[in-house]
Amino acid sequence: MSVKPLQTESLRVGYKIKGQEPRTVASGLDLELVPGEFVCLLGPNGVGKSTLIRSLSGMQAALGGSIHISGTDVSSMSPKEKARSVSVVLTDSLPVGMFDGYSVVALGRHPHTSWTGGLGAEDKERISWVLEAVGAGHLAHRQISELSDGERQKIMIARALAQETQIMLLDEPTAFLDLPRRVELMRTLRDLARREGLCILLSTHDLDLALRSADKLWLLASDGTLKTGMPEQLALEGEIAATFASGEVDWDPEQGAFRMHRNACAKVYVGGTGAERVWTCRALSRIGYEVVDNEEESKLSIQVIENCWRVSFEGENFECRSLSELVERLLGSNV
Numbered sequence: 001m002s003v004k005p006l007q008t009e010s011l012r013v014g015y016k017i018k019g020q021e022p023r024t025v026a027s028g029l030d031l032e033l034v035p036g037e038f039v040c041l042l043g044p045n046g047v048g049k050s051t052l053i054r055s056l057s058g059m060q061a062a063l064g065g066s067i068h069i070s071g072t073d074v075s076s077m078s079p080k081e082k083a084r085s086v087s088v089v090l091t092d093s094l095p096v097g098m099f100d101g102y103s104v105v106a107l108g109r110h111p112h113t114s115w116t117g118g119l120g121a122e123d124k125e126r127i128s129w130v131l132e133a134v135g136a137g138h139l140a141h142r143q144i145s146e147l148s149d150g151e152r153q154k155i156m157i158a159r160a161l162a163q164e165t166q167i168m169l170l171d172e173p174t175a176f177l178d179l180p181r182r183v184e185l186m187r188t189l190r191d192l193a194r195r196e197g198l199c200i201l202l203s204t205h206d207l208d209l210a211l212r213s214a215d216k217l218w219l220l221a222s223d224g225t226l227k228t229g230m231p232e233q234l235a236l237e238g239e240i241a242a243t244f245a246s247g248e249v250d251w252d253p254e255q256g257a258f259r260m261h262r263n264a265c266a267k268v269y270v271g272g273t274g275a276e277r278v279w280t281c282r283a284l285s286r287i288g289y290e291v292v293d294n295e296e297e298s299k300l301s302i303q304v305i306e307n308c309w310r311v312s313f314e315g316e317n318f319e320c321r322s323l324s325e326l327v328e329r330l331l332g333s334n335v
């Protein structure tokens with residue numbers, strides 16, 4: 001049997017609280033990270049994503065079960081051994097102080113440098129490369145204290161990459177990044193995982209982006225159970241919808257998106273094709289209509305034909321020349 005880079009057995013994570021019973025956040029976790037795989041950890045607020053990431057990295061003691069990194073129990077590894085095997089980016093670890101970006105990234109090389117901490121040619125090459133890889137080359141000589149949260153986050157990801165470990169654990173590394181930067185970072189990490197045979201685990205609230213980029217999802221539910229699998233498989237099996245179900249929204253597997261729960265609403269049939277029909281359906285859902293597939297099911301019918309919205313309701317017809325006009329007319333009507 002091959003030794004996995006990271007493997008847990010019956011892992012129980014949570015908190016020891018003085019004078020009280022330990023507080024279990026998640027338990028019964030049999031997990032593994034495989035080389036070349038980019039895994040996204042998802043779950044509602046407060047389910048334990050950060051707790052799990054800190055526990056897997058060995059920064060927080062597990063309450064039970066085991067975590068093995070390349071066959072060695074993480075609790076018996078020295079800090080240097082851990083630093084050579086696992087790099088971690090946490091949300092609360094954005095640095096402050098009088099360092100420039102380059103110096104912070106260079107700290108990531110510490111498991112590979114001599115006791116003097118001097119950087120060799122190989123170290124410098126790696127630092128330059130990771131700064132470029134995360135799009136932070138221009139931040140190398142800027143003071144950390146003067147960077148935005150998103151810029152500092154990139155520096156921390158570069159520092160983790162500079163550490164050159166097989167396992168990377170990142171807690172919400174995209175939290176401060178704008179959408180294009182989030183997409184770029186996810187793609188960079190996924191490509192790195194494949195190209196360098198890394199195991200990358202990243203927690204995020206960006207379900208859509210995770211569905212589009214992850215090789216595997218870990219879905220942590222509010223009851224502390226965790227489901228793993230290919231994103232599309234978990235979507236088809238209803239696991240994503242179950243993990244994120246709430247009183248206000250649910251996840252629609254056909255659209256691959258969240259949908260607000262409607263209160264008492266009218267049904268509407270929308271005919272037509274293309275983007276105009278898609279955005280008409282979205283606007284109607286947003287204002288409380290249920291879009292149905294069968295025209296017979298609804299008294300209200302809208303045909304979308306080349307910038308014209310033909311509305312018919314119980315024998316009455318009218319036309320709108322824009323989507324906003326349609327929405328305004330429907331909101332002002334009793335339909």
Ligand SMILES: Nc1ncnc2c1ncn2[C@@H]1O[C@H](COP(=O)(O)OP(=O)(O)OP(=O)(O)O)[C@@H](O)[C@H]1O
Nearest residue numbers: 015017023025043044045046047048049050051052
């Ligand atoms: N130091 C602590 N002591 C006791 N309980 C804690 C501690 N830190 C966090 N918790 C609790 O553990 C649970 C899991 O927290 P955690 O931060 O891991 O969740 P999360 O899934 O990362 O949340 P979010 O999505 O909001 O970042 C929460 O109920 C939290 O209140």
